[in-house]
Amino acid sequence: MGVRFLDAAIGNVPMGKKAVLFDMDGVVFIGNTPVLGVRKAVEELRSKGVCVLFVTNNATKTREMFVEKLGKMGIGAARDEIMCAAFGVTQYLRGKYGRRKARAFVVGEKGLFEEIRKAGFEIVNGKNMASDFVVCGLDREFTYLKAAAALSHLKNGAELFGANADATYPTEKGIMPGSGSILAMLEKASGKKAFVLGKPNSYLLEEHLKLHNVEKKDAVFVGDRLDIDIAVANKCGIYSVLVLSGIASAQDAKRAPFEWKPKETIRSAAQIGKVLEKLGWI
């Protein structure tokens, strides 16, 4: 199950191409455990000409690291099929700061540091150096001292960006605090409001569809959170499918406000074929 390199093919996707966008945590895998049947479902979609794309708020990894993680689960993916928050937030910042070598203070893990570095930003450390922006993702080694350093940058004029605002995320050990919880601490301490690129902001989904020349009406988004995944798909006009393998339960879906109601609910992403059959796509 090798890595497929489709980068060269980007831009050559025929118009009207159908795509299924999968959220990853809670949909394709829980921690390092693949969700049963998803590999087969992905292969089936591809064999029927449906474009399979991945969109995740997870900012701990680069796109290449996700290719590797999926590969270990037997799911082949090309780098350009993945839109992760570390890459997405970096793309946005690149657009915002242009070619200027802006200085970044990063609260996050390896993937976010790498994407920021690859994009040509200067990463600064230490609370006495000024930076243009503080970018925050999940940091499982977050400390009070890091918070103090970030606060110092923010007080010195740095803008605050969040990879996502997820309060929690699912793991094999249960629900864990997400990067949104760290971001909330930085916001509270600094009094600054972060600009958040991850879902429910539509940026990651829209950028990814644009890259692959897929129109929203030709896309289905499969997610496990009502307030993030279903909310953003509904807001964008993308057909929303809830899976029950992650955060939200069937009860939650029933009680959800109108804007968070999924068009379809399935037990897991392994059943996505049934939804596409119903839509007449396959």
Ligand SMILES: [Mg+2]
């Ligand atoms: Mg998820």
